[in-house]
Amino acid sequence: MITLQSISYVRLGTADLDGATKFATEYLGLEISNRSKDSIYLKSDRREHTLCYFRGSPTDQTVAFEVSELSELELAASELDRLGHRVRLGSATEAELRRVRSFIGFQDPTGNHIELVWRPAYSGQRYHGERDAGITGFSHIGLCTTDAARDEIFWTGVCNARVSDRIGDAALLRVDQVHHTIALFPTDRAGIQHINHQVATGDDVMRSFNFLSERQVPMVFGPGRHPTSSARFLYFQGPDGMIFEYSSGVREIADELLYRERQFPFDPKGFCEWGAKPQIREFRDWARPHVLD
Amino acid sequence: MVELEQLRYVRLVATDLGRAADFAERVLGLGPIDRTRELATFRSDFRDYTLAFVSGDRAVQSVGLEVRYPRDLEAILEGLRGLGLRVEKGSGEDCASRKVKDMAWFMDFSGNCIELVVRPLNSGWRYFPRRDAGVRGLADVILRSVDIERDLLIWTGILGARVSDWAGEAAYLRFDDAHHRIVLLPAARPGILAVEYAVEDVNLLMRNWYTLRDLQVAVVHGPGRRPASEQLFLTFAGPCDVLFSFVAEGISVDERHRARQFPAGPSGLCNWGSECKISEFNDAARVQNGRSITARTGVS
Secondary structure, three states, X not given: OEOOOEEEEEXXXXXXHHHHHHHHHHHOOOEEEEEOOOEEEEEOOOEOOOEEEEEOOOOOEEEEEEEOXXXXXXXXXXXXXXXXXXXXXXXXXXXXXXXXXXXXXXXXXXXOEEEEEEOOOEOOOOOOOOOOOOEEEEEEEEEEEOOHHHXXXXXXXXXXXXXXXXXXXXXXXXXOOEOOOEEEEEOOOXXXXXXXXXXXXXXXXXXXXXXXXXXXXXXXXXXXXXXXXXXXXXXXXXXXXXXXXXXXXXXXXXXXXXXXXXXXXXXXXXXXXXXXXXXXXXXXXXXXOOOOO | XXXXXXXXXXXXXXXXXXXXXXXXXXXXXXXXXXXOOOEEEEEOOOEOOOEEEEOOOOOOOEEEEEEOOHHHHHHHHHHHXXXXXXXXXXXXXXXXXXXXXXXXXXXXXXXXXXXXXXXXXXXXXXXXXXXXXXXXXXXXXXXXXXXXXXXXXXXXXXXXXXXXXXXXXXXXXXOOXXXXXXXEEEOOOOEEEEEEXXXXXXXXXHHHHHHHHHOOXXXXXXXXXXXXXXXXXXXXXXXOOOEEEEEEEOOEOOOOOOOEEEOOOHHHHOOOOXXXXXXXXXXXXXXXXXXXXXXXXXXX
């Protein structure tokens, strides 16, 4: 069993590094912690960075999870190898680029690039965004799956994720008390489906809705409230078509023994209890439920 | 000093009673109570009605406020006469059509009609509307004033209301534990700008926002949050040339509360940055830019 402690960072390739930087700082509200000729490191909380854009293909997307012991990297590598996943041990240079001590990389069954990292860098200084978006931190990702049942088994069987709820066949998975850290959305591709940052209050969600709308940032879903996690949310489109989400008030699951996951419908009501309708293809056209309608 | 007990109702003059009634039920989610050729009333809470549409030659737009005893009514009328205002006692017929024991009305300095009523009818049955809009009840009324300083003399001097906060020249007035029940807003003409209904919480407010979109009702301000009262609001167009709002949350204030000065116009009325299409609010911001607010509040 691979024990994921928390989500660590996302690395995204982009053909327009300047455009991505402008979006991430002026619109999304992240803080630049570091930049090089080919990459920009962005901070959203106490960690040194939680998002990195680098010059490259926009399809080159990676998400990293933290493990607590170096030995767990080795155990994970042999377990993944046994299951037929090709595991790559990161070089010292690569580790330096990621601000971690050590890491391994592999692909999940869908082909998503996953990294497991040990001792990712924290920052001595607190996060102070480019604008007052109220961000409290990078929190979760939506991950594409080409086979929801298979990938749910991978994340819950090989790793320590637990199903918190399902919307149709889309499983919302937790690795700690937070309702979900990984959300698996059935689709026809590999990659990161959305990137979530938590904001302090519902007011922050609404302020950003007006701020970003005035600047013609495409709103693709919300403002709304998820019946699953009870979080208030806003989804909007960033560079290279990536969907970003702000949310506030996500539910925490304290009692592992008593909690039972629930089945929600794969329709707008399953995604929003206020009546917002998603313009996101993975929330509209996929994840046909196999049990309930 | 006499005290106002409650904000009771608004009476709006409808040219098309059917259309207005449809709005009250379908959009606001209120429950229909009485309906005649010239009157339609709607329930929103424990009160028999809080919204009345009236038609006919004698129909006048008004706001109804409750006072406790007939002697309070007399005392208020005495004070109003002292300010040189014309006051009039309601007839038995007037009382019956409003379902009150006793009543009087006056015109403020702007020309707004204010009705004062004694023992208005409460409902024995709870409010149960057709649409689940989550309405909790009539919360407050935004009233235009063409002479805000003199109109404030009525509210604070005769009716015992207190200023909770200022937004530009607009005054939030309270007479119970709510932050405000009446907002006096400087404007070029008199009349009710908006009638505001409280809904349960933010979820109901936002759900109503999407419902209003589906119903193709024009939202003119919000959803947003008011800096002074911390109320969430959503203001939309209604019949009778009057706006309606759903509001939720908000602070309550007590005797220790000190009135604060907030900016005029949209920046002082929403801290979510929502779009404002209400000309009175946008005009207020322009007026403020041309003149010092400290002069008005006496700080200078």
